[in-house]
Structure formats: structure tokens, C-alpha cells
Amino acid sequence: MTILYTPNHHLHHPQHEIFNGEVLAHAEVPDRVDNMVAALQAAEYDLEAVNEATYEGQLQAVIEQIHDPRYVHWLQQTSVTEPLYPSVFNHGETALVHGHPSIQWGNFCTDLFTPIMPQTWSAAVTMAEASLQAAELLASHQQRLVTVVGRPPGHHAGKSRVGGYCYLNNAAVAAHHLSAHGRVAVLDVDYHHGNGTQDIFYERADVITCSIHAHPDRKFPYFAGLDTEIGTGPGLNCNRNFPLPAGITDQEYQPILESALAWLAQPQHQPEYLIISLGLDTHESDPIADFQLTTAYYRQMATTLSDLHLPTVVVLEGGYNTKVIGENLVNFVQGLAN
Numbered sequence: 347m348t349i350l351y352t353p354n355h356h357l358h359h360p361q362h363e364i365f366n367g368e369v370l371a372h373a374e375v376p377d378r379v380d381n382m383v384a385a386l387q388a389a390e391y392d393l394e395a396v397n398e399a400t401y402e403g404q405l406q407a408v409i410e411q412i413h414d415p416r417y418v419h420w421l422q423q424t425s426v427t428e429p430l431y432p433s434v435f436n437h438g439e440t441a442l443v444h445g446h447p448s449i450q451w452g453n454f455c456t457d458l459f460t461p462i463m464p465q466t467w468s469a470a471v472t473m474a475e476a477s478l479q480a481a482e483l484l485a486s487h488q489q490r491l492v493t494v495v496g497r498p499p500g501h502h503a504g505k506s507r508v509g510g511y512c513y514l515n516n517a518a519v520a521a522h523h524l525s526a527h528g529r530v531a532v533l534d535v536d537y538h539h540g541n542g543t544q545d546i547f548y549e550r551a552d553v554i555t556c557s558i559h560a561h562p563d564r565k566f567p568y569f570a571g572l573d574t575e576i577g578t579g580p581g582l583n584c585n586r587n588f589p590l591p592a593g594i595t596d597q598e599y600q601p602i603l604e605s606a607l608a609w610l611a612q613p614q615h616q617p618e619y620l621i622i623s624l625g626l627d628t629h630e631s632d633p634i635a636d637f638q639l640t641t642a643y644y645r646q647m648a649t650t651l652s653d654l655h656l657p658t659v660v661v662l663e664g665g666y667n668t669k670v671i672g673e674n675l676v677n678f679v680q681g682l683a684n
């Protein structure tokens with residue numbers, strides 16, 4: 347197994363998220379990845395640092411194929427010296443506005459949890475680069491198992507609406523790149539619905555998407571994640587959601603995971619590559635979530651995933667207990683390599 351990680355994640359360090367007008371400490375912090383890196387190193391894994399774009403032109407093209415190029419250019423070119431939050435949200439009734447950057451951010455952002463920091467682009471593009479490198483290691487048959495450890499996460503970033511601490515959809519970068527080489531399955535096991543990934547591939551049959559998550563009646567992203575969302579056009583029946591109640595235990599999660607994998611691997615789909623959006627916010631101690639998965643379960647979860655015997659890229663998404671996130675990841679990685 348190759349583990350790629352992104353030291354550049356330190357460039358992006360949001361301080362605050364705003365909920366119901368209240369300014370709260372931001373949950374998506376650099377300590378998350380620092381703890382994962384320390385735990386992996388303590389378990390004697392070699393980590394390969396991804397610092398810069400070796401695939402610069404190709405990466406830009408992939409990012410602009412999965413996201414609205416207007417969003418990509420804007421994020422890339424907007425330089426801020428202070429954190430930038432949206433103030434007004436454009437729901438598409440009028441043309442894109444210009445003017446104050448806080449208004450422009452409202453064209454593309456869905457919430458007050460996802461500020462643009464002075465170096466957000468640099469951090470996000472490194473994570474996307476690592477995801478592309480991971481996919482290319484599979485496509486070129488150099489590796490069958492690559493884990494990307496970094497931040498910011500990506501699965502809430504859709505075609506032209508981003509949010510939920512996500513800017514560029516890293517799992518979609520890997521999936522889109524691999525789709526040129528064979529059919530791809532994306533399984534999202536983050537606590538939150540992978541609405542961005544669903545949005546990007548909703549009309550495509552070459553990338554099958556599936557997400558297991560907290561019911562959106564109860565939790566972010568609220569406006570997507572129902573089991574009635576099954577894809578459309580050529581992508582009909584190529585998306586599946588498993589929205590769950592609070593308090594899910596290991597014993598309750600396991601059969602749902604098995605159903606998700608059976609659905610992904612069914613004969614009509616026949617995936618040749620697997621992308622895992624791995625959120626560790628399903629853990630019993632997560633401060634913003636309400637599932638009850640244990641540390642030991644991540645090993646079983648990964649072993650179950652490895653039973654598909656597909657070349658696999660794991661991309662890190664959420665997980666906000668910075669004390670246990672590393673140990674949980676080590677358990678997962680060990681189970682995957684079984």
C-alpha cells in the first residue's frame with residue numbers, strides 16, 4: 347500500500363464556523379491530519395509527501411471537468427488577506443454577480459462553515475493533486491491500494507456548489523481520472539451524505555456512487571441524501587443512498603455496508619476500480635456526529651471492503667475527534683491490507 351499525504355494542508359486553517367449566527371470554533375483543523383500522520387508513523391507506515399503539482403495541466407483539466415470552471419477560476423484567482431465568508435446566496439435566479447468577494451462567494455458556496463482563507467487554493471489543490479496521483483498509480487498498475495491522507499476534505503463539493511468544509515472534490519478527481527480506464531465505484535462512508543460526489547456523477551453511468559450516512563432530516567447536508575435519489579438520465583440507478591438514524595452500532599452498520607457493496611458490485615455495474623470516501627466522523631466519540639462505531643470496527647469495515655478485490659483509492663473526508671482519528675485510521679488501513 348502507498349500512503350500519500352499533504353503537508354500543504356497546514357496552509358488552510360479556518361478558525362470559525364457560523365451556525366445560527368453563533369461563531370463557533372471550526373472543527374476541520376490541521377491537528378486532524380497531524381494526528382493521523384503521527385499514528386501512521388508510529389505504526390511504521392512510510393508516508394510519501396505530496397507538496398506540489400506534478401500533473402499541473404492535467405490536474406487543472408480534471409478539476410474543471412468535475413467542477414464549474416467559473417468556480418475553479420474564481421477560487422484560484424481570488425486572493426484574500428482575511429477569511430472570506432459568503433453573505434448572500436445566489437440560487438441561480440440571476441446572472442453571476444460581481445462586486446465584493448463576500449457576494450461573489452455566495453455564487454458558489456452553500457453555508458457559513460466553509461470560509462476561504464488566504465491559502466485555501468494552495469492547500470485544496472495539493473489534496474486534489476494527491477488524489478490524482480493515487481488514481482494514476484492504479485491506472486498505471488504500479489499499485490492496487492493507495493490511501494490519501496490530507497485535508498481539506500472534498501465530498502461536499504459539487505459541480506458548482508461547495509460547502510461542508512470542502513472546496514475541491516478529491517474523490518471525484520480520482521474517480522473521474524480512473525473512469526477513462528474502466529468503470530468506477532465510489533463508496534462514501536463519511537458520517538455525512540456525500541452530496542457533492544453524488545451531484546458530480548448523478549447523470550453518469552461510468553462512475554457509480556453510493557453513500558451511507560446520517561439521515562438528512564437530522565444532519566448536514568440536509569437537502570440531499572434520501573434513498574429516493576437514484577440518479578437520472580444515463581446515470582439512472584447508478585446512485586444509491588443509505589440514510590440512517592442516530593446511534594448506529596458496529597453490528598447495525600455491518601449489514602448495511604454489505605448491502606452497499608453488493609449493490610455496487612452487482613453485474614449491471616461491474617466496477618473495475620473502487621474509491622472510498624473515508625470519514626472517521628462515524629466514530630462513537632465524534633464531537634459533531636451521533637453514530638456509535640468503535641475503533642476496532644474500522645478494521646472490520648476495511649476488511650469487508652477489501653473483499654471486493656478491486657484496485658482501491660482511499661481519500662480522507664471528515665472525522666473531528668483529533669485525539670482518536672489517527673488510531674481509527676491505522677485500524678482501517680491495517681484492515682484494508684489484510
Ligand code: SP5
Nearest residue numbers: 365459499510511538566663664
Ligand atoms: C467533510 C465533513 O465531514 N463535513 C461536515 C460538515 C458538517 N458541518 C456541520 C456544522 C454544524 C455546526 N455545528 C453546530 C452545533 C450547534 N450546537
Ligand code: ZN
Nearest residue numbers: 536537538664
Ligand atoms: Zn462528515
